[in-house]
Amino acid sequence: MNALLIVDVQNDFLPGGNLAVPNGDLIIPVINNLQKKFNLIVASRDWHPANHGSFASNHPGRKPGDTTILNGLDQILWPDHCIQGSPGAELSSMLNQSLFHKVIFKGSNPEVDSYSAFFDNGHKIETELHHFLQKKGIKRLFIAGLAADVCVWFTVKDALKLSYETFLITDATKGVNMNPGDTENALKDMKQEGAILISSEQVEDFM
Ligand code: VGL
Numbered sequence: 001m002n003a004l005l006i007v008d009v010q011n012d013f014l015p016g017g018n019l020a021v022p023n024g025d026l027i028i029p030v031i032n033n034l035q036k037k038f039n040l041i042v043a044s045r046d047w048h049p050a051n052h053g054s055f056a057s058n059h060p061g062r063k064p065g066d067t068t069i070l071n072g073l074d075q076i077l078w079p080d081h082c083i084q085g086s087p088g089a090e091l092s093s094m095l096n097q098s099l100f101h102k103v104i105f106k107g108s109n110p111e112v113d114s115y116s117a118f119f120d121n122g123h124k125i126e127t128e129l130h131h132f133l134q135k136k137g138i139k140r141l142f143i144a145g146l147a148a149d150v151c152v153w154f155t156v157k158d159a160l161k162l163s164y165e166t167f168l169i170t171d172a173t174k175g176v177n178m179n180p181g182d183t184e185n186a187l188k189d190m191k192q193e194g195a196i197l198i199s200s201e202q203v204e205d206f207m
């Protein structure tokens with residue numbers, strides 16, 4: 001069985017948002033079209049409390065893009081984003097949500113970031129995602145969304161570790177590129193780890 005996983009297509013990651021992915025909005029019609037090809041669709045949402053440790057604003061004197069150590073883990077500091085209940089945390093109103101079977105919330109613990117839709121960055125706490133997909137008999141996971149060089153990247157890596165046959169839909173993702181070359185590097189890494197990079201038009205060939 002196949003599933004489509006749509007990562008963090010939330011207002012703060014779209015143009016005009018607090019942590020905007022350049023041209024992030026361009027993937028939304030691609031994703032809406034892709035959804036027609038799947039019987040199981042899951043979305044994730046970044047869902048931070050205002051005191052989240054990944055926000056530069058919670059580290060006096062530090063600015064977005066700086067790095068720090070958060071509970072023993074390397075942490076990039078981000079602008080405030082996806083604060084629980086804020087408009088920036090909403091899924092885009094342009095995204096068709098009527099076909100979603102499940103929405104996974106992540107990043108609620110202020111002490112640890114959670115890029116992957118499967119695990120927190122310390123790999124200590126698991127979301128419901130793997131259990132849900134297993135229950136549904138999913139073997140092949142097609143991944144889309146934002147950002148290619150952060151949450152999509154970590155989600156793809158975890159999917160591979162969990163032994164899903166993992167596809168990244170390259171025209172249905174975009175990177176934030178906090179540092180130049182981040183997206184290129186992430187795509188290269190995903191490929192090297194075993195992800196299959198395909199375009200949305202190739203999806204049926206792999207189902
Ligand atoms: C993300 C940075 C911080 C993402 C989430 O969804 O890619 N990026 N939090």
Ligand code: ZN
Nearest residue numbers: 046081082107
């Ligand atoms: Zn975040």
